[in-house]
Amino acid sequence: MREVAVIGIGMTKFGELWTKSLRDIFVEAALKAVDDANVDHIDAMYVGSMTPGLFVGQEHIGALMADYLGIAPIPALRVESACASGGFALRQAFIDVASGMNDIVLAGGVEKMTDGADVTYALSTAADQEYECYHGITFPGLYAMIANLYFQRYGATRRHLAMVAVKNHKNGSLNPNAQFQSEITIDDVLNATMVADPITVMDSSPVSDGAACVIVTTIDIAKKLGKPMIKIIGSGAATDTIALHQRKDILSLDAVRVAGERAYKMAGIKPSDINFAEVHDCFTIAELCIMEELGFCDRGKAYQLVEKGETALEGKIPINPSGGLKSKGHPVGATGIAQVVEVVEQLRGTAGKRQVKNAKIGLTQNMGGSGASSVVHIFKSE
Amino acid sequence: MPSPRYTREMPQRYRLEANKCKKCGKIFFPPRLICSNCKSREFEKIKLSEEGKIVTYTTIRVAPDQFNTQVPYNVAIIELKDGVRLMAQVVDCKPEDMGIGKPVKLVFRKVQEEGAAGIICYGYKAILG
Numbered sequence: 270m271r272e273v274a275v276i277g278i279g280m281t282k283f284g285e286l287w288t289k290s291l292r293d294i295f296v297e298a299a300l301k302a303v304d305d306a307n308v309d310h311i312d313a314m315y316v317g318s319m320t321p322g323l324f325v326g327q328e329h330i331g332a333l334m335a336d337y338l339g340i341a342p343i344p345a346l347r348v349e350s351a352c353a354s355g356g357f358a359l360r361q362a363f364i365d366v367a368s369g370m371n372d373i374v375l376a377g378g379v380e381k382m383t384d385g386a387d388v389t390y391a392l393s394t395a396a397d398q399e400y401e402c403y404h405g406i407t408f409p410g411l412y413a414m415i416a417n418l419y420f421q422r423y424g425a426t427r428r429h430l431a432m433v434a435v436k437n438h439k440n441g442s443l444n445p446n447a448q449f450q451s452e453i454t455i456d457d458v459l460n461a462t463m464v465a466d467p468i469t470v471m472d473s474s475p476v477s478d479g480a481a482c483v484i485v486t487t488i489d490i491a492k493k494l495g496k497p498m499i500k501i502i503g504s505g506a507a508t509d510t511i512a513l514h515q516r517k518d519i520l521s522l523d524a525v526r527v528a529g530e531r532a533y534k535m536a537g538i539k540p541s542d543i544n545f546a547e548v549h550d551c552f553t554i555a556e557l558c559i560m561e562e563l564g565f566c567d568r569g570k571a572y573q574l575v576e577k578g579e580t581a582l583e584g585k586i587p588i589n590p591s592g593g594l595k596s597k598g599h600p601v602g603a604t605g606i607a608q609v610v611e612v613v614e615q616l617r618g619t620a621g622k623r624q625v626k627n628a629k630i631g632l633t634q635n636m637g638g639s640g641a642s643s644v645v646h647i648f649k650s651e
Numbered sequence: 652m653p654s655p656r657y658t659r660e661m662p663q664r665y666r667l668e669a670n671k672c673k674k675c676g677k678i679f680f681p682p683r684l685i686c687s688n689c690k691s692r693e694f695e696k697i698k699l700s701e702e703g704k705i706v707t708y709t710t711i712r713v714a715p716d717q718f719n720t721q722v723p724y725n726v727a728i729i730e731l732k733d734g735v736r737l738m739a740q741v742v743d744c745k746p747e748d749m750g751i752g753k754p755v756k757l758v759f760r761k762v763q764e765e766g767a768a769g770i771i772c773y774g775y776k777a778i779l780g
Contacts, residue, residue: 387715387716389713389714389715389716390715390716393715399656399660399681400680400681400737400738401738402715403660403664403762403763403772403774404726404738404739404740404762404774404776405711405714405715405718405721405724405726405740405762405763406711406726406738407711407713407714407715409713410709410711410726413709414707414708414709414726414727414728415707417707417708417709417751418706418707418751421751462712462713463712464712464713465709465710465711465712465713466709466710466712466746467709468709512738513728513738514706514728514729514736514737514738515736519706519707519728
């Protein structure tokens with residue numbers, strides 16, 4: 270395998286971008302990445318997107334985006350793994366470069382969610398349509414079930430979930446690309462509209478438009494272009510049962526744990542070597558479960574880490590310095606790539622007010638459905 | 652929901668039909684073609700138990716369009732006496748009556764309607780007790 274480096278990053282602001290189309294936002298992010306990398310061509314492209322067909326009636330977006338980016342006839346295709354589509358697009362680009370198939374590959378992610386489709390229905394297609402959705406369950410509902418069991422087993426409360434949202438909004442307030450750039454209080458979360466008990470609208474990531482792109486290449490080309498050397502040292506992916514009720518343990522996100530283990534093994538490091546992480550906090554409870562699966566703390570202890578402030582920007586293991594999905598926004602297909610954009614900014618030392626001190630090794634964790642698929646990447650600055 | 656997609660699932664939704672691996676005994680609901688445990692492809696048809704307990708639950712207050720008229724409604728993951736888990740609405744009770752570990756029974760009910768003139772969709776729901 271050849272070593273792989275990230276040499277270009279770009280993203281749109283996340284939010285309700287009513288004046289811009291699906292293709293507009295993708296090309297905007299892609300051009301930023303191309304300019305940042307200073308490359309004169311792209312060999313291949315992977316576009317992560319969950320369901321442009323349901324959101325805006327457009328499939329076949331690999332070809333669409335290559336066309337509008339002016340790089341046809343390169344091979345380009347859409348990658349789909351629900352909310353983990355972006356992370357899997359990067360993994361395909363990584364495999365392309367590592368294998369020697371292509372030298373300069375663009376991995377992007379995009380979702381246009383505010384054009385009027387029934388978002389609750391569109392997102393629910395990532396769950397088991399016949400044995401979960403048929404009975405009226407929603408995504409907040411699935412995570413609410415995880416939360417209720419977590420409370421009972423470990424003694425956490427709604428207040429701890431609120432702390433996650435408050436911390437992510439604080440980080441997001443320092444991120445000019447975030448959908449919500451305002452701080453919130455614990456009471457704001459506790460008093461917010463209930464979506465599925467005990468999950469409120471303030472425990473939930475928002476409905477967003479947005480796109481993000483990164484360009485990966487070989488170490489030799491990265492050196493020639495004179496870019497800061499940010500290597501991808503680990504990549505891992507895994508799947509689990511599609512239906513939450515089929516899992517051996519409702520509180521075990523096995524796909525996250527296994528993807529993490531595979532990425533750590535490839536990188537030759539342990540969880541304690543990670544300086545900071547961007548994780549998939551689609552709902553506040555998810556951030557707690559993911560921290561445990563990635564080995565940042567013991568099972569049932571994540572909420573205590575949050576309570577002590579250890580996951581804040583200046584804590585022992587900063588989680589979601591970007592503001593996470595909760596505050597930065599969650600255009601589902603774009604999320605996995607936006608996480609990479611943040612990690613690269615941090616490792617380059619260009620994250621401004623959000624800069625994590627002594628950031629050398631960062632991790633991204635992207636997840637689909639109620640944990641049925643997950644992908645983990647580890648990055649190192651050299 | 653197109654009619655064939657609905658009628659295909661009737662054996663599961665109306666009669667709780669599952670299949671049991673002849674080699675290792677693992678029960679699958681809905682039935683599968685290959686056992687995820689031992690990879691055997693030999694199964695026998697069985698009917699699930701109608702009694703179980705709540706593993707975890709929630710109350711849905713913001714619903715997809717076709718469930719809008721039902722909010723708030725309870726949904727639970729239920730473990731049946733034969734060890735199989737499924738998801739179902741828990742009806743005829745208030746949100747505050749719900750609890751982890753509470754015993755439930757499966758009953759036959761209307762689940763949703765397909766638009767104004769489409770088919771009426773039935774299936775299992777749970778009641779406490």
